Amino acid sequence: MIYKWKRLGENSLFLAPSIILTLALGIYPLIWMLRYMFYDYAGYGEALFVGLDNFSRLLRDSLFWESVGNTFIYAGGKLLLTLPLSLLLAVILNGRLRGSNLLRGIYFMPTVISTAVISVVFYNIFNSYNGMVNTVLMKLHLVSQPVDWLGPKHAMLTVIIVAVWGAVGNYMLLFLAGLQSIPQDLYESASIDGANAGRRFWNITLPMLAPVAQMVIMLAIIASLKGYESIMVITEGGPIGKTEVMYLYLYKLLFPVSTGSPVTQQLGYGSAVGFATAVIVGAVTGLYFFFSRKMNKVY
Amino acid sequence: MQKKWLGLSLSLMLAAGIAGCGGNNNGNGATAEGTPGAATASPAASAAAETGEPVQLKYWTDDRHDQEYIKELVNKFNETNGENIQVELTVMSENYAQSVDIAFTSNQAPDILRLKSGNTPEFVKKGYLAPIDSYLTDEFKTKFGSLLIDGVNRFDGKVYSLANTGLTLRLIYNKDLFDKAGIANPPASLQEMVDDAKKITEAGKSEGVYGFALNFKSPKSAFDRSIREILSLSGYQGLGFDLKTGQFDFAPYSQVIEYFKQMYEDGSFLPGAETLDIDPLRAQFAAGKIGMYLSFSTEPGVYQDQFPTEINWAGTLAPTLDGQIKGTSEIVSAGTWLGISAKSAHQEAAWKFMQYMYGDDILKTYHEKGFGIAVVPGIVEQAKNPEIGGMEGFLVGEHDSLWPAVPNVTPEGATYADAFFKYMLSGGDAKAIAADLNTRYNDALSKAVEKGEVAVTPDPAFDPMKPQGE
Numbered sequence: 001m002i003y004k005w006k007r008l009g010e011n012s013l014f015l016a017p018s019i020i021l022t023l024a025l026g027i028y029p030l031i032w033m034l035r036y037m038f039y040d041y042a043g044y045g046e047a048l049f050v051g052l053d054n055f056s057r058l059l060r061d062s063l064f065w066e067s068v069g070n071t072f073i074y075a076g077g078k079l080l081l082t083l084p085l086s087l088l089l090a091v092i093l094n095g096r097l098r099g100s101n102l103l104r105g106i107y108f109m110p111t112v113i114s115t116a117v118i119s120v121v122f123y124n125i126f127n128s129y130n131g132m133v134n135t136v137l138m139k140l141h142l143v144s145q146p147v148d149w150l151g152p153k154h155a156m157l158t159v160i161i162v163a164v165w166g167a168v169g170n171y172m173l174l175f176l177a178g179l180q181s182i183p184q185d186l187y188e189s190a191s192i193d194g195a196n197a198g199r200r201f202w203n204i205t206l207p208m209l210a211p212v213a214q215m216v217i218m219l220a221i222i223a224s225l226k227g228y229e230s231i232m233v234i235t236e237g238g239p240i241g242k243t244e245v246m247y248l249y250l251y252k253l254l255f256p257v258s259t260g261s262p263v264t265q266q267l268g269y270g271s272a273v274g275f276a277t278a279v280i281v282g283a284v285t286g287l288y289f290f291f292s293r294k295m296n297k298v299y
Numbered sequence: 300m301q302k303k304w305l306g307l308s309l310s311l312m313l314a315a316g317i318a319g320c321g322g323n324n325n326g327n328g329a330t331a332e333g334t335p336g337a338a339t340a341s342p343a344a345s346a347a348a349e350t351g352e353p354v355q356l357k358y359w360t361d362d363r364h365d366q367e368y369i370k371e372l373v374n375k376f377n378e379t380n381g382e383n384i385q386v387e388l389t390v391m392s393e394n395y396a397q398s399v400d401i402a403f404t405s406n407q408a409p410d411i412l413r414l415k416s417g418n419t420p421e422f423v424k425k426g427y428l429a430p431i432d433s434y435l436t437d438e439f440k441t442k443f444g445s446l447l448i449d450g451v452n453r454f455d456g457k458v459y460s461l462a463n464t465g466l467t468l469r470l471i472y473n474k475d476l477f478d479k480a481g482i483a484n485p486p487a488s489l490q491e492m493v494d495d496a497k498k499i500t501e502a503g504k505s506e507g508v509y510g511f512a513l514n515f516k517s518p519k520s521a522f523d524r525s526i527r528e529i530l531s532l533s534g535y536q537g538l539g540f541d542l543k544t545g546q547f548d549f550a551p552y553s554q555v556i557e558y559f560k561q562m563y564e565d566g567s568f569l570p571g572a573e574t575l576d577i578d579p580l581r582a583q584f585a586a587g588k589i590g591m592y593l594s595f596s597t598e599p600g601v602y603q604d605q606f607p608t609e610i611n612w613a614g615t616l617a618p619t620l621d622g623q624i625k626g627t628s629e630i631v632s633a634g635t636w637l638g639i640s641a642k643s644a645h646q647e648a649a650w651k652f653m654q655y656m657y658g659d660d661i662l663k664t665y666h667e668k669g670f671g672i673a674v675v676p677g678i679v680e681q682a683k684n685p686e687i688g689g690m691e692g693f694l695v696g697e698h699d700s701l702w703p704a705v706p707n708v709t710p711e712g713a714t715y716a717d718a719f720f721k722y723m724l725s726g727g728d729a730k731a732i733a734a735d736l737n738t739r740y741n742d743a744l745s746k747a748v749e750k751g752e753v754a755v756t757p758d759p760a761f762d763p764m765k766p767q768g769e
Binding site: 043044045046057128129130146148150151155234235239240255264 | 397421424515517569571573574575579583712713717725750
């Protein structure tokens with residue numbers, strides 16, 4: 001009995017740092033935010049209790065709802081391009097390809113480079129006036145005048161391209177891990193039975209990959225809905241709000257940037273927006289789990 | 300088992316060490332919460348002098364353009380102050396306001412802070428700054444008295460900082476491109492600016508030259524460096540506030556926007572200006588690709604150091620709505636320079652450093668080296684003009700003056716800059732947009748007044764030609 005208590009004491013000591021950090025950096029800020037979404041609070045001075053005012057403001061805040069719409073366009077575009085592309089790359093690199101290790105490293109590289117750095121580079125690449133993309137297109141006579149890649153019409157497409165470039169290597173690696181866990185016997189049996197590569201992919205790879213794919217897609221959905229860093233660097237949500245996404249809108253409320261004249265943090269309203277965005281992301285993830293529940297029962 | 304306990308002990312020691320690192324290394328302790336400006340500092344300084352331990356002061360700034368000069372001044376002060384005060388300069392690269400917030404909440408606040416008109420009201424509201432009234436001698440009051448502005452460096456009757464330099468706003472134009480387009484003089488009215496931008500584009504478009512640009516990646520930054528100047532010279536406050544009624548009125552603002560919209564529709568803007576940042580804009584101007592833009596008096600320094608250029612350019616007064624000057628150009632970011640932390644345990648020593656920094660020679664040299672344009676009358680009289688190409692167009696002249704501060708409010712929904720930029724690009728009803736802005740900004744103003752965050756005093760006799768009422 002004494003031994004058990006001793007073990008418990010030791011275990012608690014080892015767990016203590018994690019528990020303390022979780023409480024201090026996870027739970028406490030959450031409770032703090034849940035409280036302040038009912039207040040008018042600028043981060044200093046008196047916090048004024050306003051009941052549900054922040055939520056009624058949220059309902060009539062067209063900027064927020066535009067950002068929600070933009071988030072779904074951004075996330076949808078990113079997912080539609082990233083997932084098939086990363087799966088395709090994973091399947092290719094899972095084969096006996098020369099230099100596949102090097103290629104894996106190259107495709108994975110964007111994941112380890114700072115988003116800010118990537119974004120500055122892409123800002124210059126897509127720069128409408130003298131960016132590399134326009135220079136190449138003009139030299140090849142594919143366009144007669146520069147395309148306004150960062151303008152109101154194309155800015156969303158541009159930030160999606162950047163997001164896909166940054167994410168594809170990451171998901172490729174996860175798919176690759178999933179592919180490598182599929183028993184080779186299945187492929188060998190199928191080959192003996194005369195199944196061609198397409199049939200093996202459709203009837204073995206995809207079903208066997210389903211549980212991993214379910215997790216990968218979920219991670220991709222959450223990351224896409226929460227993504228804003230590269231958009232902040234490339235367009236700052238503009239022009240005229242065309243690339244403003246939920247988390248960028250939230251960031252600007254909580255950490256406004258001064259351009260000379262004073263700006264005020266809106267911690268109270270920001271907390272309400274933060275809660276709403278968390279609910280939206282949670283709801284989408286929940287719906288996905290509900291509709292994809294059969295995927296983890298494949299084998 | 301022994302190994303486990305050894306591991307545990309080491310972990311605890313490490314944790315204690317980390318916790319220790321996060322502690323207060325400013326020596327604030329209990330006195331950190333003391334009354335601003337109180338006499339607690341003096342005994343601290345004298346005690347330090349007695350024990351031989353130097354009084355350590357931390358000085359934070361986000362100015363990078365003058366850091367070498369400031370370092371020299373700090374070193375000189377450290378060697379010569381004779382009271383064993385040592386100042387440590389920290390130049391922050393970015394996120395200055397956030398760093399200051401974190402420093403104050405974690406009791407690691409600096410003793411001396413670089414203040415700007417953009418952050419001083421927030422710092423005062425948050426209780427970061429100590430009033431300096433008790434230190435102000437008659438000499439200082441005479442020297443800076445005419446520049447003390449409510450809401451800029453004086454709040455609730457207490458002074459928190461003193462002026463040094465300010466920024467003038469000008470139209471910056473490429474003389475070569477004007478010549479090439481057959482334009483004799485820079486525009487005096489907005490209609491002329493629209494016409495000139497069109498002519499320059501027509502003359503140079505085949506070579507990638509366009510008449511006009513602004514850094515619309517941040518519409519507020521773009522408009523606050525352009526429309527602000529146009530409006531103040533036209534007789535209106537430049538951020539949409541009517542000083543006569545004490546209410547927001549964006550009708551004059553919307554008039555200026557119509558001309559910007561016209562330039563955009565004419566194709567006179569540099570392609571991609573919608574997402575252009577200020578530095579890429581400057582790079583293109585330095586390369587001779589932009590006819591004109593509007594910006595601050597920091598530009599001559601930029602074209603000397605950051606983007607050296609061969610083009611023949613100059614700064615001049617911005618155009619006005621109808622070509623008539625009916626107001627004075629607002630000198631912005633003036634009125635503040637250094638301030639003392641309310642949490643500093645060495646406020647008297649901090650004041651001694653401030654006193655040194657606000658000395659005539661230092662302020663004069665600061666202006667002459669081109670780090671900023673002097674606004675302190677006594678310094679303006681003594682100082683020579685900075686030897687930086689193009690600076691002559693930005694110097695404070697008869698059409699420049701300080702304006703009263705306008706209340707800072709945060710409206711629900713889009714800001715004036717975002718709303719008008721949207722109109723500029725995609726059209727709509729300008730009058731309806733101005734009316735909507737008026738409603739939302741004035742609602743926010745009423746709430747801020749109710750909460751006691753801002754005080755508004757309408758001045759029906761306000762004269763934009765003499766904004767300080769001189």
